[in-house]
Amino acid sequence: MKEELNILIQAQYPLIYLVTSEEERAEQSIFTIAQASKPQRRVFVWTVTHGIVEYGQPRNVTQHNTVSPEAAIEWIIRQREPGIFILKDLHPFIDAPATTRSLRDAIASFKGTQKNIILMSPMQQVPIELEKEVVVLDFSLPDMGELNKVLTNHLDRNRGRRLTTEAREKLLRAALGLTKDEAEKVYRKAQVTTGRLTEDEVDIVLSEKKQLIRRNGILEYIEEDETIDAVGGLEELKKWLKQRSNAFTERAREYGLPQPKGMLILGVPGCGKSLIAKTTSRLWGLPLLRLDMGRVYDGSMVGRSEANLRNALKTAESISPAILFIDELDKSFAGSAGSGDSDGGTSSRIFGSFLTWMQEKKSPVFVMATANRVERLPGEFLRKGRFDEIFFVDLPTxxxxxxxxxxxxxxxxxxxxxxxxxxxxxxxxGFSxxxxxxxxxxxxxxxxxxxxxxxxxxxxxxxxxxxPLSRTMQEQVTALRDWARQRARPAAASVAEYQRMEF
Ligand SMILES: Nc1ncnc2c1ncn2[C@@H]1O[C@H](COP(=O)(O)OP(=O)(O)OP(=O)(O)O)[C@@H](O)[C@H]1O
Ligand SMILES: [Mg+2]
Structure with a gap:
């Protein structure tokens, strides 16, 4: 990601939108890039409270009369030296005609200069006028290397014990998915709890991480006590899952196997879809993160829902390998299947970004989705290749x-x-x-x-x-079976039984 940002800056992209809630870490990265640039560049930061201040200078050393966004951009246009100009939290102002216009003026004036504007904000909001000019970049969460610095600093400050390589790696892995500040916080908490920070404190770090993730409200860490043996029947499905127990290991990559992308489990209510999804986490030894689509939607501000989804997926990726569990997919994306544009197109945009993510993701996040109303699912989900397999869970034989x-x-x-x-x-x-x-x-x-x-x-x-439901909702169950017979793989072992139902 840093590399990408560096390339964009060196390649004279005039306007870069950096989505992040970690301002300090992002600023530091930009400063490092600026210093390494030839010629070196100065970095200036604009906020609505202080106007333009040079990076590293005290806040009161502000450029005269640059508090308003237009005045700040005007000032930037006038600069002759190479520079990087960070505008923090411009998003509430960016739709104003004067702001949009002055940004476009700036872009035009940057030709042949070594200047870039970086819009830095926790949420993405780009007016149509700028869509073609701006490159959006997600500032990723800290990787193992960056977390290693956090941990080393922490240990130095607390005169902590030297750690073995394995212990260090465990502590780092346990903090993946957290921001730098959060990682610092969980290491501190573990230290305070037992008076030291060693391999034995990994569980404390993990449970703190779970709490932090829970607080963000969209992803939920699920712990399931049941094993896959608590699921009766569904032998085919279980076999498929067991075969893939080691699918996310180095060994599987070396063998030349592709990373599994995900599976969709369709079926009759109450037949164990959610249960099997949850027990797969233990079978594979991977964390299970439930994505609550209901909480992704947030009508309070344009772009809020997209930002929510983006953050949740980013967190899931940084914890990977992991299973991303989307229960009742049909309810989550209901709005985008029908004609409904009742929410201003938000649900179809969300649906679109989710599909794109699924298509492009390289990180080992296995999507496990369940649904029981196929007709409510947008067709794109069911296309071959989107999921590795679509299983149909019928009433038990x-x-x-x-x-x-x-x-x-x-x-x-x-x-x-x-x-x-x-x-x-x-x-x-007939019972489920x-x-x-x-x-x-x-x-x-x-x-x-x-x-x-x-x-x-x-x-x-x-x-x-x-x-039983299969009798009260007979029509629905029959329709689902008819649909699934042609398009999904039966989860039950007894295929004969399954085919018998055709008549
Ligand atoms: N095949 C099964 N083996 C053992 N228990 C089962 C099975 N199917 C369902 N159950 C029991 O029923 C409970 C509910 O099942 P579950 O939530 O997995 O159903 P579901 O298919 O997800 O239904 P829905 O479509 O309503 O979400 C499970 O927690 C489990 O106790
Ligand atoms: Mg369920």
Whole structure:
């Protein structure tokens, strides 16, 4: 990223938009680039509070009369020496006709000079007039090298112990995804908690990171206790996932395998889609980050939603390899499928940026999405090549239901030999995994209220008292099956069973 910025500056790009919330770190990078440039360049920083101040000078050494954006840009145009001019947080003013116009004047006047303007702001907002002239760059989060400096500084200041290479790497990896300030903060916190910072404090760093990520509100760190064995049936899907357990290792790259991109799990409600997505994290030993699309949308300001998505994806990339879990994709992108332009096109823009990201991402972020209403999904998602595979999770087959009963009964009782699983499976035709679990819980409540142990008959009574979703929503389920039969891969092992349903 720094390299890219350097190239843009040397190549005389007049207007660069740097999206970042880490002003200090970004300014330092720019200053380093300016010093290394031939000829060296001076760096000036504009803020609405102080006007133009040269980088490194006290704030009161301000250039006369440069507080207003137009006056500042005028001043920049008048400069003859090579320079880099950083305008911080111009975004609230950038739509004003005078600001846009003076930026265009500046661009025109920069031809043949060694001057660049860098717009630095935590959110991207570019008026149409400038779209063709500006290059947008995301200032990436600190990499291992930069975090290493943070850690070294911290240890020096606290006369910390020398670390082995492995311990150091673990501490650095644990802080990936944080800004420089945040990393400093978590190292400090770990130090204060136990009085030192060694390999043993990695867990503290990790849990602090989880909290920080949670606070940003759009990504959520999920920890799942269940393993993939808690999912009954879906053998094909499980096999596919198990085959890819080591897909993100160096060894897989050396072998010549491509990095898996992602998968979409379609299916009937309550059949284990979310469950399997969550347990994959443990199977693969990768962190699971849930992207809450509902929170990406923010109508308070133009560009806010895009900035949210961009930040979330950036964080996910910096924590990678990781699994990015988007539950109920159909609800997230509903707006962009239909005719609806009710939100001023925000959802289709968000959808567009997400697709572009998926297409171009090189970082090992595996997208795991679930959905149950295909007709609400924009067609682009379903095109071949977008996801590595689209799986269809149907209602469980009789054998799968037996599996699910075994799993949920074993979770609650040590000995389940008194249950006739074959009969339970027969009695629960049309039930989803979630409904089977519910029936067991209902049976337990019933028996518990009567102060006795629950039995086979209690479960049968509970099953009989339930009208499963597959019957109340029969049309929807049939439509989904029809669609999936041609386009998705069945998640269940028994393909014969699956094909039987064609009739
Ligand atoms: N195949 C299964 N094996 C074991 N348990 C299951 C299975 N399917 C569902 N369950 C139980 O039902 C619960 C709900 O399932 P889950 O949330 O994974 O369904 P879903 O397919 O994501 O449904 P929705 O489409 O409504 O989001 C699970 O937490 C689990 O306890
Ligand atoms: Mg779900």
């Amino acid at each position: 009789p054998e799968e239901r037996q599996d699910i009963f075994t799993i949920h009964l074993s979770k609650r009782r040590g000995d389940i030999s008194r249950f006739d699983l074959g009969q339970l499976s027969k009695m629960s035709d 995994g979630a409904e089977i679990e519910q029936a067991i819980v209902a049976a337990m409540y019933e028996a518990f209220a009567q102060d006795r142990e629950f039995t086979q008959l209690d479960i049968i009574a509970a099953l009989k008292a339930t009208l």
